[in-house]
Amino acid sequence: MLKFKLFYDKDAEEDWLKEMSLNGWAFKKFFLGVYTFEPCEPGEYNYQIDLLDNWNGNKDDYARFMEDMGVEVISQWWRWVYLRKKAADGPFEMYTDAQSKIAHYTKIMKFFQIALVLEIVCFIIELMAVIKTGDVFFGILTGVIGIIALALLKIVWKCKWKIDQLKREENV
Amino acid sequence: MTNSTPLTEALFYILLAVKTPNHGYGIIQDISDMTGGRVVLGPGTLYGAINSMLTKGWIRLYSEDKESRKKKEYLLTSLGREVFLNEVDRLKELIKNAGKMDEQGA
Known part of the structure; x- marks a missing residue:
């Protein structure tokens, strides 16, 4: 399923992705305002959006580090990255202090x-x-x-x- | 001077968790165990803290096996230990002075 939406507030965007997941749609890809979704178990994933330090440098290191945490980097848009974690693996909040x-x-x-x-x-x-x-x-x-x-x-x-x-x- | 401001709780516990070689997920687990689940670091918080401490030389990479995609392990440096012990001295002073609250109240 495709959905077109424009966000400029990443907190609202995270909430929307969580809501879609609760409705059985797992976010897969972002490109120019078009969000691609695929069916999932309702509430299977939690989402977070992060901003990388620079345009290209540390992406692989970052992605591998997150992978070790059970966090998947699913889509990238310039410096912005979309991350997801299985809800069954516990709560998901990137920044805790x-x-x-x-x-x-x-x-x-x-x-x-x-x-x-x-x-x-x-x-x-x-x-x-x-x-x-x-x-x-x-x-x-x-x-x-x-x-x-x-x-x-x-x-x-x-x-x-x-x-x-x-x-x-x-x-x- | 190695460190003039108090350590954050996250930095304090990360230093403690890399006393012996430890990887990212292990650090989060160990800290959670030590604090009875009170302090559970988010992946972004840990990533930022590790990179800043690597830059400052408080911790170092212990192993990075690129072939087998083994997890990166981190280890405390002597500078990191010094920073940690300075913080412990500061905390001891706090606790010692905290006793004065009871003396006054009695």
Whole structure:
């Protein structure tokens, strides 16, 4: 089964994959917003999504390490990896203490901050094109880029909120 | 100075678990056993901690058999032991001073 969905919040995405698994659909692959599912026992797998440190470097080492833990790397999208573990093998949470959670969300925040800056640059270029030409097509494009930029801003803000929350809990 | 800030619980227990050569899954199991299931490290937490301690030289790779895809094993270094013992000294001081709470209350 194929499903098209766009997520910019990986926590919501994890919840959705878990829900699909509970309904008997195991996530297999992600490509350009298209999720591939195959039938499974309801609730057979739990899912987590992680962000690798760099674009190519440590992937094999990472995948083998996770494999030893009973965790399977099932799909990769740029630096993002989709992980699953059989529910029968126990609970599955990648990051279990405040320090590593803070590091994880900081990494995600930086990732989206870079995307946000690029998006704002594109927005300004498009906006200038609109002002100069008055073209409707450029106008629509500018609107779309603006919406994406706002979505990115929201996720950066959400990461920052989570990091602050974790720091408060830990008194660091 | 080897370590100025207190160790996190995760780092403290990982150092303890690699006193003798141990692999990733074994480390999680040993820590869970030692703490009666209270501390169960997530795979991501362990992966990050191991890589940072390898970089700092607190632990080292003990074996990596690429042919048979054997699990990587990690072992405490003398620097790691020093860091651990410094932390134990700090904890002993805490416990010693904790006794003062009762003296005051009596």
